[in-house]
Amino acid sequence: MSSKRVVITGASGLLGRAVLAAFKNSQWTVLGTSFSRTGEDLVSIDICNHAKTEELIRNFMPNCIVHCAAQRFPDKVDKDLDGTIRLNVEATKNLAVLAAKLGATMIYISTDYVFDGTKPPYSETDTPNPLNTYGKTKLQGEQVTLESSQDHIVLRVPVLYGPVEYIGESAVTVLLQLLFDSESNKLVSDSEIRYPSHVDDIAFICVKLLELKQTNADVKGIFHWGGKESMTKYGMVQDIASVFQLPMSHISPDPNQSQGASRPHNAQL
Template sequence: MSSKRVVVTGASGLLGRAVLAAFKQSKWTVMGTAFSRTGMDLVQLDICNKEKTEEVIKNFKPTAIVHCAAQRFPDKVEQDVDGTVRLNVAATKNLANLAAELGAIMIYISTDYVFDGTKPPYSESDIPNPLNMYGKTKLQGEQVTLDANPNHIVLRVPVLYGPVEYLGESAVTVLLQLIYDSEATKLVSDNEIRYPAHVDDIASICVDLLELKETNAEVKGIYHWSGKEAMTKYGMVRDMASVFQLPMSHISPDPNPSQGTSRPQNAQLSNGKLENLGIGKHTPFRVGIESVLAGWVQRKKSEGL
């Protein structure tokens, strides 16, 4: 059994599944926790239950925690602010304190939405100014993480995509449905600029950070990683249609800011700090989206769509 032991929260989710797999491949002893979608290798755990969380994690004796669990959909956050604060802030504080007590290092997954998007690209030293409640709760999560132990790590990431259990699991993959819903014309946002990253890239970085920290005590605090292609939602749809040679004549770009919850116009994150450590992995968007969506497109073809 490896002396390197990691707990991955939210291990049934989009990012958590990739993180769990990456640590297993790297010969760590891994425990993944999930709230509802528990399978054979996941422990059912409500991390908002402080006492139960302490019991489960203390029994496992981790040397690291990668905290992926969160309410990450901005519009859902606005509908349940109290629940989001319990998960994104209070549960994070409990985990960070627990890790510190056990002598374990925690990686807290945060977001580019801690910035207002007015002065990109953003370095780790730039002052956050979140526009919405999602960004605010994630920023609070950062603060309680580093307050618990300044040796903990905050990893800010952009919108993520990867192998999904349903298209709506990622704000990127859900766009494929717009291409197939061709009975009516559609306007798709061509305003806010995002830098989508593949979950496998983020998972690789989490492993590399914890591996490097074993020999470099200065690996701590805040780090950024972002995809390298500037893309609006319309741009993502256009690439999907191009990769799979699908018609999108029913889709037009909308130059206006998106409706609903306020979002930063361009919250590009600078990758320089991680790259200077020799850490970083980038899957080109067209390569990644083809791999992720090929099965879904094939399924649509078999359905005659």
């Protein structure tokens, strides 16, 4: 059996699609899972159903799993905490334990939101202190992943952008809607500093980590990867307006934090 067999959860999502394509282009045998969509290399399954998930993965027998599936919108987490815990923590633990039993390596995609944003930039050895429930559930996911096997990998990444299927799929592209809605004046946060990262870059990192892992057992534990450009939401809107040549006279910078779930001021990785 090939040593390049990978299961990708959340493979129909913003990051998952890029990860799926990157592994296929690197000549891996891939199986992607999604909650509702099916297609080439894509199987519909609820990964919170542990029995069916285990059956699917055992039948495929991967030597790697990339776990992209998550509830990743902080404001939605607070509205469905039980569902978020099932997906972000319990399903993660099940996958990590199963991977360990099969002798497979799992990459768990985590977030810069595990940090409180008070002392950037953060290294892999800095102590997490998440401010919101989303960050807390992702940190719990990290913990159950690494407790399941010391050979597993946690990859922390910041806010992501890339080819979207709808404008709200990315926290970056959703800002375009503010430029379209020009009938009323709007305030946009110019407070929290983010480091937008393209999904193709994250996908490339996932492939390289697992290919290195096959020849170097020391590739394990926590890794950070993020873009170098620092931007607030208002700064992102300015760049988007420039690219698409859209007026933004109706948008003003807001020095206050974004409304909703608490977010770190600067969680640079």
